[in-house]
Amino acid sequence: MTSPTERFVVAIDQGTTSTRCIVFDRRGQLVSLAQQEHKQYFPRPGWVEHDAAEIWRNVERLAPLALRRAGITLDQVAAVGIANQRETTVVWDRRTGVPVSRALVWQDTRTDALVTALRDAPGAAAVQERSALPLATYFSGPRLRWMLDHTPGLQERAERGEILFGTMETWLIWNLTGGKHYTDVTNASRTNLLDVHTLDWSPESLAFFGIPRAMLPEVKPSVGSFGTAVAAFAGVRIGGALGDQQAALFGQTCFTPGEAKCTYGTGSFLLLNTGTDLVRSDNGLLSTVAYQVEGSPAHYALEGSIAITGSLVQWFRDQLELIASAPEIETLARTVKDNGGCYIVPAFSGLYAPHWRSEARGVIVGLTSYITKGHLARAVLEATAWQTREVVDAMNVNSGLTLKTLKVDGGMTADNLLMQYVADVLDVPVVRPLASETVSLGAAYAAGLAVGYWPDLEDLRHNWHRAGQWLPAMDPALRTTEYANWRRAVERTFDWIQPAA
Amino acid sequence: MLAGGPGHLGLAEIARSLDLAKGTVHGILRTLQGVGFVEQDRSSGHYQLGAALLHLGTSYLDINELRSRSINWADPLAARSGEAVRIGTVLEGKVLVVHHVFRPDDTFQTLDIGTLLPLHATALGKVLLAYRTAPLPDLERFTHRTVTAPARLATDLAGVREAGWAADIEELTVGQAAVAAPIRGYGGLVVGAIGVSGLVERICDSHYRPHPRLVGYVRDAARAVSRDLGATR
Ligand SMILES: Nc1ncnc2c1ncn2[C@@H]1O[C@H](COP(=O)(O)OP(=O)(O)OP(=O)(O)O)[C@@H](O)[C@H]1O
Ligand SMILES: [Mg+2]
Numbered sequence: 001m002t003s004p005t006e007r008f009v010v011a012i013d014q015g016t017t018s019t020r021c022i023v024f025d026r027r028g029q030l031v032s033l034a035q036q037e038h039k040q041y042f043p044r045p046g047w048v049e050h051d052a053a054e055i056w057r058n059v060e061r062l063a064p065l066a067l068r069r070a071g072i073t074l075d076q077v078a079a080v081g082i083a084n085q086r087e088t089t090v091v092w093d094r095r096t097g098v099p100v101s102r103a104l105v106w107q108d109t110r111t112d113a114l115v116t117a118l119r120d121a122p123g124a125a126a127v128q129e130r131s132a133l134p135l136a137t138y139f140s141g142p143r144l145r146w147m148l149d150h151t152p153g154l155q156e157r158a159e160r161g162e163i164l165f166g167t168m169e170t171w172l173i174w175n176l177t178g179g180k181h182y183t184d185v186t187n188a189s190r191t192n193l194l195d196v197h198t199l200d201w202s203p204e205s206l207a208f209f210g211i212p213r214a215m216l217p218e219v220k221p222s223v224g225s226f227g228t229a230v231a232a233f234a235g236v237r238i239g240g241a242l243g244d245q246q247a248a249l250f251g252q253t254c255f256t257p258g259e260a261k262c263t264y265g266t267g268s269f270l271l272l273n274t275g276t277d278l279v280r281s282d283n284g285l286l287s288t289v290a291y292q293v294e295g296s297p298a299h300y301a302l303e304g305s306i307a308i309t310g311s312l313v314q315w316f317r318d319q320l321e322l323i324a325s326a327p328e329i330e331t332l333a334r335t336v337k338d339n340g341g342c343y344i345v346p347a348f349s350g351l352y353a354p355h356w357r358s359e360a361r362g363v364i365v366g367l368t369s370y371i372t373k374g375h376l377a378r379a380v381l382e383a384t385a386w387q388t389r390e391v392v393d394a395m396n397v398n399s400g401l402t403l404k405t406l407k408v409d410g411g412m413t414a415d416n417l418l419m420q421y422v423a424d425v426l427d428v429p430v431v432r433p434l435a436s437e438t439v440s441l442g443a444a445y446a447a448g449l450a451v452g453y454w455p456d457l458e459d460l461r462h463n464w465h466r467a468g469q470w471l472p473a474m475d476p477a478l479r480t481t482e483y484a485n486w487r488r489a490v491e492r493t494f495d496w497i498q499p500a501a
Numbered sequence: 502m503l504a505g506g507p508g509h510l511g512l513a514e515i516a517r518s519l520d521l522a523k524g525t526v527h528g529i530l531r532t533l534q535g536v537g538f539v540e541q542d543r544s545s546g547h548y549q550l551g552a553a554l555l556h557l558g559t560s561y562l563d564i565n566e567l568r569s570r571s572i573n574w575a576d577p578l579a580a581r582s583g584e585a586v587r588i589g590t591v592l593e594g595k596v597l598v599v600h601h602v603f604r605p606d607d608t609f610q611t612l613d614i615g616t617l618l619p620l621h622a623t624a625l626g627k628v629l630l631a632y633r634t635a636p637l638p639d640l641e642r643f644t645h646r647t648v649t650a651p652a653r654l655a656t657d658l659a660g661v662r663e664a665g666w667a668a669d670i671e672e673l674t675v676g677q678a679a680v681a682a683p684i685r686g687y688g689g690l691v692v693g694a695i696g697v698s699g700l701v702e703r704i705c706d707s708h709y710r711p712h713p714r715l716v717g718y719v720r721d722a723a724r725a726v727s728r729d730l731g732a733t734r
Contacts, residue, residue, distance in 0.1 A: 465605035
């Protein structure tokens, strides 16, 4: 299938539910894929943990498997790129390389009380200003503070430089390179600790959180040099690293201000490239670093983050056991012609963009004895579409641009009914590119650019082609009433968790 | 048979296609029903696959799952071949298009997922027919090249089984040609077909035969999907 002299780029996509290792060719097409899920730990309501050591073992196992499936050898790999679940926080021992506890996952809300307290602390406004992020349970800085508070002796050991912090890409790079302690700037921009203008850790923000500088990785451009692997891909250069959502923006080749994509996986994330200007939002969007090519200024993005979309389908499958596999949600939804008046708002860990209500919890409304599991399946899919509508509305107001088409990717784009519904409620065409694993593709692009496998960004654009398109076909009056119903359903999630008395 | 067919069949139909007495078939079905492998519809009396089977992994595969599990391989096929890709399964004597990837030239195209195509006049359909036991469908003529003689079709299908792929050269639409190969599910049973289609002068060489390179791409993609679905061969 492949010639022995052909060269490839490999991406590691370290996601929330699984890790993938994908081999790409010069066209940006997938040659082989190896994937493995890792265990999710839910020790208490609202707590979500991963075992970082398990994740590293998975990478070590997947690497040779992906190469074998592609029928290639290590010397045919031009570079390795990493994309990762963002904000998940890992802390380990510098000497032994052993994590001091399980990693705290981005969906984990245990820092709720801490964050509320921090918001009232002196200097809170400046921290939010410098990081361009609100103080929220979503980001890694508060998580790291929580770990330092709740692990005996950890603060002292961190001060002495014995303990290292990282997000998932940092942990993988450290293991791949045998001890290089780097983070990429997009991941660093999700900590509350970065100064988004200097693109380095802010000493004032570190002081605010009481986090010792010694435990933090060096911040690097996303397209650049993260060292050479000594494990898993021994001898291969790590040329790129990005948070998964920024990687998908890169994989969709949204390099020009105004270009946007939405990735539908566990959660869904709409990112709009705002160019080298950081655009701040006053209506619930996040400002984030989109990518930085070594030697060039960083590009920024506006982000609409939706916590629960694909994971609602998974909940339907695993907790309610109404379907045996995620795609069967579409089969079940097609057994009825509409939602029967039923709406599901999956505020499982509060609501993210554009509401940011951590006290909200999920609701199913409109239940009558008419409702079947088919209607519930519809409501599950429609929840993803309406949540997209909410962030698109915020994006249109905030950026002053009106989105004319939505570029989509991720596992849920295989759902034809869902994609049609997204087009219907947004009233714009929805376009899928000739690559649904765009997270991995973005990481591969970053790594390949760094080593000259691809010459420049413009060259990558030639790989982008339209693979599918859904055109809006909904009656406008129906759209209006359904949106109004959705919004009423959303209001019913608010204020559910009461502050402790 | 229930898995490959329309999803539900009456006792008489089942007996006919298996060439067994109704009484015998009824006995078998009762046994299968007892262990949940087969279910009987209360009103029509028709039989269909039982819920227990879904967990065993048979040639039944949910069409939306087939799309989800093949999407990663259909895209590279379109990129390498430069042609539109479709994946089909059988529904009520037709090919049901379950997935469609545009020809990667960024021209305006419309998704035809859910469309029904004739089995005997498409490459996808011929693959699906070649690995089934069901009676031949009505052999409607679409062009002067459509195969309408049952004996000729039977020979063609034997050829498909032999070669492991099928072609349709101007048999449905003048000027259009296609190549397809079987997607096998768990245990090696054929659950669908994947193929490319386009202008006959792009699909075929000067001998009016599909380019071997194209056939190779299609078969590679079919094998990749099959491997992911757990087919061992
Ligand atoms: N056909 C489908 N219809 C609806 N939802 C689907 C379908 N197929 C997959 N999903 C959902 O999409 C998600 C998987 O998508 P994807 O593989 O892009 O996510 P992921 O990258 O694994 O997520 P993460 O990176 O967070 O681990 C799952 O939550 C699953 O429930
Ligand atoms: Mg992912």
